[in-house]
Every structure is written in structure tokens, then in C-alpha cells.
Amino acid sequence: MPAETEAVKTPLYDVHVGLSGQMVDFAGFLMPLRYxxxxxxxxxxxxxAGLFDLSHMGExxxxxxxxxxxxxHALVGDLSALAVGRARYTMICAQDGxxxxxxxxxxxxxxxxxxVANxxxxxxxADALTERAAGFDAAVEDRSAAYALVALQGPLAHEILARHTDAPLAGLKYYAILAGRVAGVDALIARTGYTGEDGFELFVSAADAVAxxxxxxxxxxVVPAGLAARDSLRLEAGMPLYGNELTxxxxxxEANLGRVVKLDKPVDFVGKKALAAQAATPPGRRLVGLVARGRRSPRQGYAVLTAAGLPCGVVTSGAPSPTLGRPIALAYLDTGVVEEDGLAVDVRGRPEAVDVVALPFYKRH
Structure with missing residues (x-):
């Protein structure tokens, strides 16, 4: 955000302040880092179960x-094949992929x-969709300011939400959505999340968010949870964060997400030529999971080193993992690096040994 632009308060700002939330400017929004x-x-x-304010997201x-x-045409996925009431993870790419x-x-x-955009x-x-929808019988409207988004995540989320809605939650599949009432107000109830747990994201009118x-x-x-917990949860689940793993x-x-690019859909789409070429060529780097052997955490921007101490990659996200009890990280490694060959991360001038592991770090049972 430009320096002269004031950070936006979500409809739940006063609630967070009342809970002694540590408020920070995140992508131009005042959000609770932790309580x-x-x-x-x-x-x-x-x-x-944890309760999150995600009202900074775009609708x-x-x-x-x-x-x-x-x-x-605008996105890399096949959205025509998406059934009513279902959701799909996808991307919007530039012409160069x-x-x-x-x-x-x-x-x-x-x-x-x-x-839903970051x-x-x-x-x-919004601008790219508007430009790319030109020539189609389609209207693009950014309604982000009209909505609040509240997420209830965790193994008890279903049981808890069921006490506040008569919507048929039991039949709501993962990556599906339905309209219903929650706590007496209209909502779109989605079985989605960014934590690696079962849970729901509730799209409601900004005026109804507090209720x-x-x-x-x-x-x-239910425990209110802030951005810090959301980040460590998504990191354990191996989920990418735009600005870190994706740019x-x-x-x-490169991000191991080629599966979302539907090169075989029967229409041209923005970036298709470049993405088809990339699909046919091994990427120069790949995203991997790292677990530290010691207690010092790799952090974004830290160099990954070979056994000889030469840079061979960079950490994109890193933090202590409460679930694993050890620091973990996502990192891009140069293609050809031998994962078993004594890799380390340069943590403030000192190499810290790490092991490359399969993602995700955590998967719920």
C-alpha cells in the first residue's frame, strides 16, 4: 500500500481490539496477528476449533x-466443467506463465x-478478469467491500457450526458450497479452508459479521486465531502463500502445482502457450519441504546450502511447527541438487542441517 493510504479496518476490527488482538497492517488491512x-x-x-477473520480476502x-x-479464457482451470455448488482451486497467470x-x-x-482472491x-x-472477459457475455464485479468472511476450522468445526445452522452440513462435501442461515443471518457456507483441518468458510454481509x-x-x-497461527497451520499443511511460494x-x-493447469481444455487461455512449453521442460527449480535437525528456524529469504556450503536454493516460508515440535520450511531447490547430500540453511550466518521431506508436513487423519 502507498504510504498515504490508510489500512482498511474489517467489519470485525472492534471485536479484535476488544479481544486484545495485536493488530498489524497486512496487505493494506488491519488484521489480528495474534490474541x-x-x-x-x-x-x-x-x-x-479456531475462529478466523478472513474479511481481507476479495470476493x-x-x-x-x-x-x-x-x-x-481468463484462468488456467476448466471452470465450465465445475458443477453448481462446487469449488475449484485455480490460478490466474500472465502471458509468460x-x-x-x-x-x-x-x-x-x-x-x-x-x-476469491488474495x-x-x-x-x-478484478482488473485482469475485466479485461479478459471483454468479448464474452459476462460481467465482472468486485463486491469485496460488501462481504465479510469468517472461517471456523478444526476437528470440532462441523459439530459446532451445526448448532448454529439448519443447513445440511453432513452432505456438504469438501470444496463445496451452499446457501443457508448461520446464527440467524444469510450466509454462503463453504467447506474449504487454509489450515489442513476440516472446516468452513462463511461469506456473510459485512453488517452481519459481528453477530x-x-x-x-x-x-x-472455539479459540479466536490470528494471522500467525493461520500461517503456521497452512505451512504444516504444505499450502502455498502468495508472495512467498507463488509470485x-x-x-x-515450479510450485508442484502443474496439475491445476488444464492444457487439454478445448479453449485458448491466457498464458497457455508459455505454460505448455514449461510443462514440456523440466523446471530449473522445485518446491520442497525441509525439516530442521536443530531448534533454529529457517525463515523466508534464507539461503539453502549444499554440503560444500554453496547456495543451491532459497527458503520461501519457515517457522517452528507446534505439531512436529521442530522447525519446518518450504524452499525452492535448484534442479539437480542431491537432496540426501547434507543440505543446510544459512540461519544468520551459521549453517543449520535440514532434511528434505515429502509434503505436506501434516495431514489430518
């Missing part, structure tokens, strides 16, 4: 008889799609 202990918030999501609607075709943002797209009706990229995505939050937060098993200089294939 008390980020570790306790992380553990609550893994063992019971962009694409509607009209040509909405599906417009999205097929670089990732402009990773997205979740919900099909709410035959001619109504909801595109906070830092709302304008970029929904207070109803869920009143449950004894405009990163391709889906």
Missing part, C-alpha cells in the same frame, strides 16, 4: 451467459461464479 499465544491458537485448530463475481467461457494469484472459484449457479491481489485480479463471530466465539471449544516470477510447475 495471546499463537502456539495456543495453532493447537486449538488442530485439536478443537469478485463473474456473471452472465458467458461467465463460464470467460473464466475458461507467471502466477498473478491463486484463487478459489465457486459456482453458485449456472451463470454465477464467485472468485487480499494483496484483489485489484490485480456471526460472537455466536461462534461463544462456544467453549509473478513463479510458474505453477
Amino acid at each position: 495471546a499465544s499463537e502456539t495456543a491458537e495453532h493447537v486449538a485448530v488442530r485439536t478443537a 469478485i463475481f463473474v456473471t452472465g451467459t458467458g461467465a463460464a467461457a470467460a473464466l475458461d 507467471g502466477v498473478l494469484d491463486d484463487l478459489i472459484v465457486y459456482r453458485l449457479a449456472d451463470e454465477v461464479f464467485l472468485v 487480499a494483496a491481489n484483489i485489484a490485480v485480479v 456471526v463471530w460472537r455466536a461462534l466465539a461463544a462456544e467453549e471449544q 509473478a516470477e513463479t510458474t505453477p510447475f
Whole structure:
């Protein structure tokens, strides 16, 4: 955000301040980093339920008889094949194949799609969709300011939410969405999340956010959770973060996400030529998981070193893992690096031994 632009308060700002949340500017929004202990918030999501304010995310609607075709052209996924009531993880790429943002797209009706963008990229995505939808019978509208997004995540999320809605949650599959009422207000209830646990994301009117939050937060098993816990949870689950693992200089294939690029869909799409070439060529680097042998955490930007001490990669995200009890990291390694050959991370001038492991670090049972 430019220096003269004031950070935006979400509809839940006063609630966070009342809970003694440590507020920080995140992508131009004032968001709670933590309330008390980020570790306790992380553990609550893994063992019971955590409550998150995600109202900084963008809600962009694409509607009209040509909405599906417009999205097929604009995004790397096959959105025409998406059934009503289902969601899909996808990306919007530049002509050179670089990732402009990773997205979740919900099909709410035959001619109504909801595109959820990362906070830092709302304008970029809205502008790109508008430009790419030109020539199709489709309208693009950024309705982010009208919505709040509240997420309830954890093994008890289903049980807890069921006490506040009569929507048929039991039949709601992962990556599916339905309309219902939660705590007496209208909501779109999605079985999605960014923590590696079962859970729900609730799209509600900005005016209804406080009522929904207070109803869920009143449950004894629910712990409010901030950005720090959300980051360590998604890191354990091996989920990429835009600005870290994904950037405009990163391709889906480097990030091990080539599966979302549907080169075989029967329409041209922005970036297809470059992405097809990348799919046919081994990437120069690849995203891997690292577990530290010691206690010092690799952090974003730290160099990965060979046994000879030569740089061979870079850490994109790193933090202590409350679940594993050891520091973990995501990193890009140069192609050809031998993973078993005594790799280390330069942690403030000292090499710290790490092991390359399969992702995700954590997977719920």
C-alpha cells in the first residue's frame, strides 16, 4: 500500500481490539496477528476449533451467459466443467506463465461464479478478469467491500457450526458450497479452508459479521486465531502463500502445482502457450519441504546450502511447527541438487542441517 493510504479496518476490527488482538497492517488491512499465544491458537485448530477473520480476502463475481467461457479464457482451470455448488482451486497467470494469484472459484449457479482472491491481489485480479472477459457475455464485479468472511476450522468445526445452522452440513462435501442461515443471518457456507483441518468458510454481509463471530466465539471449544497461527497451520499443511511460494516470477510447475493447469481444455487461455512449453521442460527449480535437525528456524529469504556450503536454493516460508515440535520450511531447490547430500540453511550466518521431506508436513487423519 502507498504510504498515504490508510489500512482498511474489517467489519470485525472492534471485536479484535476488544479481544486484545495485536493488530498489524497486512496487505493494506488491519488484521489480528495474534490474541495471546499463537502456539495456543495453532493447537486449538488442530485439536478443537479456531475462529478466523478472513474479511481481507476479495470476493469478485463473474456473471452472465458467458461467465463460464470467460473464466475458461481468463484462468488456467476448466471452470465450465465445475458443477453448481462446487469449488475449484485455480490460478490466474500472465502471458509468460507467471502466477498473478491463486484463487478459489465457486459456482453458485449456472451463470454465477464467485472468485476469491488474495487480499494483496484483489485489484490485480478484478482488473485482469475485466479485461479478459471483454468479448464474452459476462460481467465482472468486485463486491469485496460488501462481504465479510469468517472461517471456523478444526476437528470440532462441523459439530459446532451445526448448532448454529439448519443447513445440511453432513452432505456438504469438501470444496463445496451452499446457501443457508448461520446464527440467524444469510450466509454462503463453504467447506474449504487454509489450515489442513476440516472446516468452513462463511461469506456473510459485512453488517452481519459481528453477530456471526460472537455466536461462534461463544462456544467453549472455539479459540479466536490470528494471522500467525493461520500461517503456521497452512505451512504444516504444505499450502502455498502468495508472495512467498507463488509470485509473478513463479510458474505453477515450479510450485508442484502443474496439475491445476488444464492444457487439454478445448479453449485458448491466457498464458497457455508459455505454460505448455514449461510443462514440456523440466523446471530449473522445485518446491520442497525441509525439516530442521536443530531448534533454529529457517525463515523466508534464507539461503539453502549444499554440503560444500554453496547456495543451491532459497527458503520461501519457515517457522517452528507446534505439531512436529521442530522447525519446518518450504524452499525452492535448484534442479539437480542431491537432496540426501547434507543440505543446510544459512540461519544468520551459521549453517543449520535440514532434511528434505515429502509434503505436506501434516495431514489430518
